[in-house]
């Protein structure tokens with residue numbers, strides 16, 4: 635089921651999510667909904683808080699469903715290692731219409747569970763490393779604008795507030 639994607643300003647997007655205690659059928663259904671919602675958007679990543687569920691789960695697929703095997707589901711993910719630096723433009727399904735250049739480590743190794751509860755360790759560089767760090771931020775209650783410098787951030791936040799005041803957000 636495709637679920638509505640929450641936008642910047644919703645409480646759940648700005649607070650850390652909880653660990654998943656057990657991978658139940660309900661969690662499997664939630665992940666299926668996250669995948670459908672990500673593909674429909676379309677996007678390359680989606681974290682559970684973006685559909686209003688404050689749990690530490692994200693899905694990423696750089697191919698947006700075109701390549702089988704491109705889909706990664708991570709439950710209770712954590713960084714094992716991060717290294718280097720990359721500077722690229724970034725957007726977010728919870729901030730439609732906004733992009734900014736965000737500095738992030740160039741490499742990231744993430745460890746988390748799959749839907750069978752099996753541990754998986756994934757090494758990444760470039761866009762995949764960026765996607766992992768972006769989604770991990772969501773689980774910690776952060777969005778990419780929180781990583782911008784003061785003025786850049788203020789400009790975006792002010793524009794969102796203006797849109798919200800006129801009912802366009």
Ligand SMILES: [Zn+2]
Pocket residue numbers: 725726727728768772
């Ligand atoms: Zn996002």
